[in-house]
Amino acid sequence: MGEIVEETNRYASDLQEREIKGKLVKWVPTNIPEMYKFLVSVLLMGVIKKTSLRDYWSTDPMLLTPFFRSLFSQDRFLLLLRCLHFANNATAVSNDPLKKIRNIFTALTSSFRRIFVPYRDLCVDESLMKWKGRLAFRQFIPSKRHRFGVKFFVLCDVLTGYVEDMIIYTGSTTDIQHYPGLGISGSVVMTLLAPYLRKCHVLYVDNWYSSPTLFQHLLSLGTGACGTVRANRKGKPKFTCKMKKGEVEFEENGSQLAVKWHDKRDVHVLTTVHPTGMAATGKLDHITGQPRMKPVCVLEYNKKMGAVDKADMMTGFHECARKSTKWYKKIFFHVLDTVLLNSHIVYRQITGKEITSLQFRTNPMRGLLEEYSTLRCPAKGGRPALDTPLRLTARHFPSEVPQTTSQGSKTRRHCKVCLSSTRKGKQRRLTKHMCVPCNTPLCAVPCFEEYHTLKNY
Incomplete structure (x- = not known):
């Protein structure tokens, strides 16, 4: 601060x-x-x-x-x-696209990792912060709700939804450590998972990240993985071309299990932690009346892959980020929403209160x-409050102005109708009567009637 x-x-x-x-x-x-x-x-x-x-x-x-x-x-x-503002323009690194927000963003994301130790299951996915202004690293993702914006690679704890780490995508200058043979997607995963390797975690990812090479590398570092995978991914086993609905095929590739299952369309899954076999979903087929079955890895993937999307949903309920002409301010407020989300999760974990x-x-x-903070004194004078909409509709009765210690029983206030009519040549007058619901001093006759009956008194 x-x-x-x-x-x-x-x-x-x-x-x-x-x-x-x-x-x-x-x-x-x-x-x-x-x-x-x-x-x-x-x-x-x-x-x-x-x-x-x-x-x-x-x-x-x-x-x-x-x-x-x-x-x-x-x-x-x-x-x-x-x-x-968050950085000194004179001393900032000129070729760093995040120089306006680098220090604050790094400090907050490092505190995420320091405060909370995740459970076994982790999830890596993309998050998009809405931004339609001019920005060199703005992304277009049709599948996201906002479509245009700043893309984050997010690591989440599956059980609690806690955001462990975030990386802002800036193109070729993205803050990731490049690993030979793993490509951009694999390097993103390895950079986010670096503090959690060799600790028996299980990672869930979608088909942009999944590859046999990445999963084998993670397995050698004591980390399991499961995720959907593209059908043409290099090193993936070949399956039957056409399958009917409900059919499934398993292929073992060393320590990895590749699954092809036909639901509404072909689903390809790669896993290093799940066995072969089917499991009941708890639902019935509306045609046959039999329990609906899915491969175990597909069932687990569906349960545990939505942690990042849920975090986006939770921050979206009360997000403080507003439209701004400065992209770094929008990112700061977006991260501030994530800070409150993580704080809420930690509070529930420590206290057990919901x-x-x-x-x-x-x-x-x-x-x-x-x-x-100390409350500031309201400004005296200035623009008067606008007209109350209940002035002409509610029930109103005259009462006396409350007494003050200085004036006693002779308390008087300026009549609002007379005060607003001085431009028309009328003389403003003090009155001891007022309308309590409107909190307005008024002469008993005729100002009280004019104020509650005329649109323009």
Whole structure:
């Protein structure tokens, strides 16, 4: 957090030197408590969804959320969001595509590995963060929901869904260690699995990663593997060309088992940890009424391959990442959502308590505000609140303005109708009556009737 504050202040001062007029002229250096408060505001926006950032400071009674106003003024929040920065542009490596986010991303992902020791089953898959702006390493994946975005290679613990590690794909400069004979996909797997080799883990992958060469290399390092595999993958055994629905064929290739099973289409699976044989799925065939059977490796693969997709789904419920013109800010907020997901999983593992993601998210936000924040005083004057929609429909009765210690029983307030009519030549007046539901002081006659009956009083 200290590094983020330092780089944000440096970046803001650089912008301030180039900007003669505008909001940055009033820039005041930020600090760690304010930055924590800023992050709480961003996380809270993932829970309270609105179409625009400015709607969080709207004075419209139908959109009003006064808590954001008590944390920040609108201008200060937008200024912090604009100046948010994570690296020194002067000293960053020029040919590094992730130089804007490298330090923060590396620090967070290394903490993932340090805090949680995974169970036996692991899963490697791709995740796509939505991004449609201009970016050299933006990817197009038709099978993903967003299709366009920044691609992550993600390692997950199958049992809990904990994200152990992440690698951002940047093309030929991707942060992976290249292994001869394994290709790009195999090198990605080996880089992610490096801290967990020789520990009897079992890896589940899809057909982009699977190959007999990779599985044999993992087996020599004490790690099992299972995954769908492409039919034309080099080194894979040959099978019967055509099969009927439900038919299965097993071929052993040394310590590996290759399976071809015809369901709606041919399914090819490669495994080093599962035996031959079929297992019941717990469902009945709707035509024959017999229990439906699948190969053991297919059944296990279906159960354990969706950990990364589930992590994406969980972070998508309350994601704080919003549309931005800076790709590195979007990545930072995306990783921040992953941090909260992992924190939630660790909390459940330690305490054994089952609480919802929404309940867990509010707890650290509340704790950070208690430690680092003091509510700001509301600004005096400024733009008045918009008209309440219940002014002309609900039931209203006049009552007296509450007494104050200074004025006692002679408490008076300016009538809102008279105050808004001064432009028309009317004199504004003090009144001792008000409408409590509207929280509006009004003269008993005729302003009370005009305020609750006329559209434009």
